[in-house]
Amino acid sequence: MTKWVYSFGDGSAEGEAGMKALLGGKGANLAEMANLGLPVPPGFTITTEVCAHYYANGRSFPDDLKAQVDVALKKVGASAGAGFGDKGNPLLVSVRSGARASMPGMMDTVLNLGLNDLTVEAVAGRSGDTRFAYDSYRRFIQMYANVVLGVPHDHFEEILGGYKDQHGLSLDTELAAEDWADIIARYKARVADDLDRAFPQDVNEQLWGAIGAVFSSWMNQRAITYRRLHGIPKDWGTAVNVQAMVFGNLGETSATGVAFTRNPSTGEKELYGEFLVNAQGEDVVAGIRTPQEITEKSRIASSSDKPSLERLMPAVFAEFTDYYTRLEAHYRDMQDLEFTVQEGKLWMLQTRSGKRTVKAALKVAVDMADEGLISREEAVARISADGLDQLLHPTLDPDAEREVIATGLPASPGAAVGEIVFDSDEAESLKAQDRRVILVRVETSPEDIHGMHAAAAILTTRGGMTSHAAVVARGMGRPCVSGAGTIRIDYKAGTMTAGGAVFRKGDTITIDGSSGQVLKGAVAMRQPELSGDFGTLMAWADEIRVLGVRANADTPADARAAREFGAEGIGLCRTEHMFFDEDRILAVREMILASDLEGRQRALAKLLPMQRADFTELFEIMRGLPVTIRLLDPPLHEFLPHGEEEIAEVGAAMGVAPDLIEARVNELSEFNPMLGHRGCRLAITYPEITEMQARAILEAAADAAAKTGAPVEPEIMIPLIATRAEFDFLAERIRAVAAKVAEEKGVEPVYTIGTMIELPRACLRAEEIARSAEFFSFGTNDLTQTCLGISRDDAGSFLTEYVAKGLIPVDPFVSIDEGGVGELVTIGVERGKKGRPDIKLGICGEHAGDPASVDFCHRAGLSYVSCSPYRVPIARLAAAQAAIREKDGSEQHSTD
Ligand code: ADP
Ligand code: MG
Ligand code: MG
Numbered sequence: 001m002t003k004w005v006y007s008f009g010d011g012s013a014e015g016e017a018g019m020k021a022l023l024g025g026k027g028a029n030l031a032e033m034a035n036l037g038l039p040v041p042p043g044f045t046i047t048t049e050v051c052a053h054y055y056a057n058g059r060s061f062p063d064d065l066k067a068q069v070d071v072a073l074k075k076v077g078a079s080a081g082a083g084f085g086d087k088g089n090p091l092l093v094s095v096r097s098g099a100r101a102s103m104p105g106m107m108d109t110v111l112n113l114g115l116n117d118l119t120v121e122a123v124a125g126r127s128g129d130t131r132f133a134y135d136s137y138r139r140f141i142q143m144y145a146n147v148v149l150g151v152p153h154d155h156f157e158e159i160l161g162g163y164k165d166q167h168g169l170s171l172d173t174e175l176a177a178e179d180w181a182d183i184i185a186r187y188k189a190r191v192a193d194d195l196d197r198a199f200p201q202d203v204n205e206q207l208w209g210a211i212g213a214v215f216s217s218w219m220n221q222r223a224i225t226y227r228r229l230h231g232i233p234k235d236w237g238t239a240v241n242v243q244a245m246v247f248g249n250l251g252e253t254s255a256t257g258v259a260f261t262r263n264p265s266t267g268e269k270e271l272y273g274e275f276l277v278n279a280q281g282e283d284v285v286a287g288i289r290t291p292q293e294i295t296e297k298s299r300i301a302s303s304s305d306k307p308s309l310e311r312l313m314p315a316v317f318a319e320f321t322d323y324y325t326r327l328e329a330h331y332r333d334m335q336d337l338e339f340t341v342q343e344g345k346l347w348m349l350q351t352r353s354g355k356r357t358v359k360a361a362l363k364v365a366v367d368m369a370d371e372g373l374i375s376r377e378e379a380v381a382r383i384s385a386d387g388l389d390q391l392l393h394p395t396l397d398p399d400a401e402r403e404v405i406a407t408g409l410p411a412s413p414g415a416a417v418g419e420i421v422f423d424s425d426e427a428e429s430l431k432a433q434d435r436r437v438i439l440v441r442v443e444t445s446p447e448d449i450h451g452m453h454a455a456a457a458i459l460t461t462r463g464g465m466t467s468h469a470a471v472v473a474r475g476m477g478r479p480c481v482s483g484a485g486t487i488r489i490d491y492k493a494g495t496m497t498a499g500g501a502v503f504r505k506g507d508t509i510t511i512d513g514s515s516g517q518v519l520k521g522a523v524a525m526r527q528p529e530l531s532g533d534f535g536t537l538m539a540w541a542d543e544i545r546v547l548g549v550r551a552n553a554d555t556p557a558d559a560r561a562a563r564e565f566g567a568e569g570i571g572l573c574r575t576e577h578m579f580f581d582e583d584r585i586l587a588v589r590e591m592i593l594a595s596d597l598e599g600r601q602r603a604l605a606k607l608l609p610m611q612r613a614d615f616t617e618l619f620e621i622m623r624g625l626p627v628t629i630r631l632l633d634p635p636l637h638e639f640l641p642h643g644e645e646e647i648a649e650v651g652a653a654m655g656v657a658p659d660l661i662e663a664r665v666n667e668l669s670e671f672n673p674m675l676g677h678r679g680c681r682l683a684i685t686y687p688e689i690t691e692m693q694a695r696a697i698l699e700a701a702a703d704a705a706a707k708t709g710a711p712v713e714p715e716i717m718i719p720l721i722a723t724r725a726e727f728d729f730l731a732e733r734i735r736a737v738a739a740k741v742a743e744e745k746g747v748e749p750v751y752t753i754g755t756m757i758e759l760p761r762a763c764l765r766a767e768e769i770a771r772s773a774e775f776f777s778f779g780t781n782d783l784t785q786t787c788l789g790i791s792r793d794d795a796g797s798f799l800t801e802y803v804a805k806g807l808i809p810v811d812p813f814v815s816i817d818e819g820g821v822g823e824l825v826t827i828g829v830e831r832g833k834k835g836r837p838d839i840k841l842g843i844c845g846e847h848a849g850d851p852a853s854v855d856f857c858h859r860a861g862l863s864y865v866s867c868s869p870y871r872v873p874i875a876r877l878a879a880a881q882a883a884i885r886e887k888d889g890s891e892q893h894s895t896d
Contacts, residue, residue: 004050005068008034009042009244010079017331022047024239026098029351036330038323038348042079043093043243044072046211048100051237054215069207073242080244085203089126090119092136092245094281095210097217099238101230102352105223106238107214108147111281112140112245116201132250134180135172139280141187141199144206148213151194159186171289173278207242214240246347248340249280255341257309258284259294259320261328264336264356267363267533271295271324273337275309280340294320316346327351332373333382334364358387362533369540376540377884383537385851385878389413391534392565392870393479396512397524405499405509408459408484410516411470416457416479417510417522420503422491424451428582431455438511440496442489444469446638449580452478453555457511459518461487464796465814471792471846475552477561477870479513487518530564538566538873541880547857548864549875550626552844554578556614559621561869566876569626570618571777571866572717572844575693576634578614579607586653588639593656593664597688604692611693615700615714616707624710628777628842628866630756631693631730633719635678637668674782674791679720679756680730687733694737698749702741713750715775715840720782721755724768731772754840758782763828770835777866778825780853781845784812787821813846816853826860842866851878858882 006014006023008031015023015031023031027045034040046069053062073091077083082091092114097106115123115137124133145151163183169175175183191199200206217223218238227234248256259273274291276284284291292306293299294317299308310317320339323346327335336354340347356364365379374382393414396402418436421427424447427439431454439455441448443462452458452472457479460469464483473480488497494505498518503509510519550571551562559570579588584607591603618627641650641661651658670676683690694716701712716734721727731753742748754775757763759782770776785792790799792813802808808817816822825843832839842864847853849871857865858879867875 001064002049002062003047003068004062004065005044005046005072006031007042007044007072007075009040009076010034011037015045020100021236022049022239024048024098024100024241025102025352026096026350027239027241030241030243032330033327033348033351036326038327039346040348041244041246042076043241044069044076045098046240046242048237048239051215051218051239052235055219055237059212059216069242076242076244082244084114084207085119086122087118088122090114090122090203092119092123093207094241094243094245095207095214096241096243097214097238098241099218099232100236101232103223103226103232103238105217105220105226107217108143109281110140110143110147110210112136113144113206113210114203115140116203116206118201119203127250129250131177131180132247134177134184135175135249136247136280138180138184138187141184141191144210145187145191145199148209149191149195151191155190155194156187159183159190173289211240211242214238243349246340246342246349247280248276248342249278250343251278253313253341253344254278255309255313256280256284257291257294257339257341259324259337259339260334260354261324261337262334262354262360262364264334264354264360267356267360267367269367270297271321272298277312313341313344316341316344319346323348329373332368332378334360358384358390361387362391362537366533366536377544380537380541380544380877380880381884383877385854385874385881388874388877389871390514392528392530392873393477393514394525394527395514396510396519397526400524402510402517402523403520404517405501405503405520406484406487406518408461408481408487408516408518409465409470410512410514411465411467411482412458412473412478412480413514414457414477414479415510415512415514415523415525417508417525418456419506419508420496421451421455421505422489422494422496424448424454427451428454438509440487440489441469443467444472446580446634447642449577450582452476457481457513459484459487459509459511461485461489464800465811467796468793473513474846474849474870475868476558477868479511481511481513481516481518484516484518534873538876541877542566544883545876545879546883547854547862547879548842549872549879550628550842550864550866551869551872552848552866553618553869556617556621558869559618562872563621563625565869565872567625567869567872568864569628570622571628571842571848571864573618573627573629575611575630575632576638578611579632579639581610584610585639586650589641589650590654591689592636592639592668593654593661600686601688604688608692608696611696612700612703615697616703619700619704619712619714620708622712623708624712626713626715628715628717628754628775628844629693629697630717630719631680631683631690633679633682635668635670635673635676636682637665637670637673640665640668672791674785680718680726681720683718683730684726687730690730691733691737694734695741698738698741698751699745701749701751702745702747711750713752716751716753717756717775717777718753718773719756719779720758721769721773722759722761722765724765724772727755727769727772752840756782756844757825757828757832759786760824763824764831766828766831767835770832770839773839774836775840775842776828776832778828778841778843778862779845780816780821780825780843780847781813783824784817784821784847787824788812788817810852815850816847816856818856822856822860825856825862829860829862849875851881854878855882855885858886 013031013034017032020028023045077091082089084091096109120137124130142156255277257275263272273294294309296308296310334354338350368374369379396415418438421437436456440459460482470482510523550569551567552572553559553562554577587606594600705712752774755773756779758779841862844866848865849867
């Protein structure tokens with residue numbers, strides 16, 4: 001016979017905390033508290049297996065469930081000294097849902113079940129408090145009718161409100177027994193009217209109605225949506241808890257409250273909670289009356305004139321202090337507690353891991369490790385790596401007033417205030433005058449890079465989470481809201497219309513990239529705090545992790561940020577961003593437009609000192625840490641002007657006929673630039689570009705080493721290699737340049753030459769490529785595009801639908817596609833090691849800052865990941881968690 005029902009109470013229980021899958025979180029923890037000897041009202045849990053049975057059998061219960069419930073109910077009655085439905089001494093119960101993971105979409109709790117027109121009189125007689133009995137009954141009618149029978153709340157609020165108006169009453173506490181009796185009659189009439197049948201008087205009908213409603217709520221829309229958003233499997237099911245009522249509404253010596261064992265917003269080690277005298281259930285959170293503080297300390301802090309529980313009920317407070325201290329030590333985590341005091345006696349109604357802010361999570365984890373309650377590994381494992389992002393950027397002051405004018409996607413976290421500017425060049429020139437600007441565009445393109453860099457934040461009205469604006473902003477650590485579709489931009493007029501108002505260029509707005517909000521005016525900010533608990537936890541993570549963490553950094557500012565965030569080197573420096581700079585683009589265009597080698601070399605000679613200066617600065621900042629520099633990658637046409645106006649402007653500046661420029665633009669334009677003349681293919685056509693870059697790198701390395709005294713060993717990286725022949729062709733030229741530099745400088749440069757692995761063929765032929773290449777860096781952005789045959793820029797129109805329809809679990813550009821792209825990486829690693837056993841293996845690209853992808857990189861045996869500077873701490877933590885997971889063979893950790 002299957003056991004469907006597990007009892008608890010009176011100092012023991014059939015279940016325990018480890019049985020969350022079967023009993024749900026609430027049921028398992030009620031059992032655990034009972035086992036610990038804490039005062040828990042007796043009750044029983046109907047298992048999640050009943051839920052599974054219910055749905056597998058056309059919403060019907062197992063045959064023997066009723067008998068098991070009857071037995072358990074008798075036991076509860078015996079313990080509570082009452083009988084369910086007994087006209088002389090009735091047992092009242094609560095019916096509470098409780099899934100494995102706490103789930104807001106589920107049925108609300110029904111309290112005081114078992115009351116009807118007869119039992120209410122018995123309760124009145126036995127308690128000697130008619131008002132209490134009627135107050136409980138009216139609560140029950142309203143809750144049951146709403147939660148189980150679907151009568152809207154306001155039908156009852158209307159009645160209560162009308163009654164109060166009619167009798168000049170305002171607070172519930174002012175209503176006497178007769179008032180409630182009158183209201184009960186009106187409530188029942190309203191239910192009968194709404195449902196065409198009377199409110200159920202049969203207590204068993206009440207009980208099974210409530211149990212059925214809990215199981216049915218597993219499949220309501222709210223619950224389904226919540227499960228989808230949080231990845232909770234449908235077949236987990238919910239449990240149902242039936243528990244003897246204890247009454248916090250039995251006069252002035254009764255109360256109900258909620259508490260956290262530590263402060264959930266700061267993590268401070270101090271009890272934090274509220275209670276209400278003469279109240280029941282969720283009155284505290286419902287906000288009908290202002291709750292009182294539990295501790296005297298927080299009463300003083302909040303300058304409340306109502307007494308604390310500590311003062312009002314010192315014995316109860318002392319007992320509660322004993323319980324919460326024991327519970328926290330037992331669960332080894334901050335707990336969220338519910339309790340009720342019935343006529344001076346304390347009852348515990350719930351305990352669970354308390355939800356907390358990221359800041360509090362850090363403090364609690366570090367404190368508990370210092371207290372010896374948990375190990376450092378556990379502390380590291382408990383912090384959500386993704387959540388850490390919130391701490392790394394300035395955020396809006398939660399107490400500041402906000403006027404939201406539009407909401408888009410939270411594309412890149414952090415908040416910023418600035419004046420509106422619609423043009424990237426203008427953004428740059430205003431920045432040069434030390435003004436803070438927000439770049440507002442319909443969408444952005446590679447030509448806006450300088451404007452995005454100059455801006456404090458970016459706002460677009462079109463595009464999703466993987467749009468150009470979103471990806472680039474995340475890489476740069478700029479807050480970004482994308483796809484704020486209700487905003488209308490008029491570039492010509494220099495205005496944007498949002499929330500019914502017109503904003504002009506120069507007007508101040510605030511962007512919150514963490515919530516997607518666009519706000520009017522300047523909202524107050526809070527700066528990130530990188531020392532303290534954060535620094536401590538990161539140091540622990542660094543001790544645990546095996547994987548190295550580097551940053552992708554193109555500019556001195558990026559490199560400085562990378563060091564500040566703890567990067568151990570630069571894994572990817574993209575040289576093309578240097579080419580886009582305003583004072584260089586002209587020389588770049590000259591090179592592209594040159595009709596012969598000589599002309600090209602003349603232009604390259606102009607670029608050489610600029611590139612050398614860039615690299616020198618980068619090497620100096622990195623002081624001997626490894627730096628990987630990727631040779632020019634994008635197709636040349638990206639550097640050319642577009643549109644008549646721009647072409648004319650550039651033509652005039654360069655003294656070249658506009659037709660010539662236009663002809664060259666047309667010549668260079670491609671159908672699929674992503675698969676076109678780019679990467680090493682460009683270098684093979686124009687080896688002189690590679691030679692110039694190699695010279696700039698090697699000379700800069702020598703200069704920086706001489707200046708700082710720290711030896712620099714640059715890693716020169718060739719992009720988009722498909723064959724070993726391509727690699728050898730270019731490596732030979734780089735070595736020739738190195739020989740020349742050695743001769744000129746009189747020192748032998750130390751450097752390595754490696755490649756990006758971003759084409760499937762390169763993964764497959766990794767063994768032979770590794771015979772030539774000294775390191776690999778997996779470029780998983782391009783590898784994802786080429787493996788799946790999806791261009792990231794065009795994926796927006798269908799990938800979100802794939803995710804929504806459940807065809808793929810996540811966007812493969814956000815989290816690495818382990819089955820496909822991951823297998824290519826694994827093949828590349830294995831074969832690469834065959835070709836060169838000590839080969840250095842890294843990954844760069846957006847994935848390197850994604851915790852799930854970092855976990856994969858750890859398992860795949862890579863040496864390091866390289867992500868944007870602002871995600872370096874996330875990668876450090878994720879790498880440590882990957883190492884811990886491997887060690888104890890566990891799955892993803894979380895605090896819930
Ligand atoms: P939730 O999951 O929404 O917190 P709960 O089942 O915990 O729902 O209950 C809602 C409220 O009712 C809580 O304040 C809880 O303490 C109270 N409550 C639940 N069962 C009882 C009971 N048997 N006696 C008194 N109060 C109860
Ligand atoms: Mg609730
Ligand atoms: Mg609760």
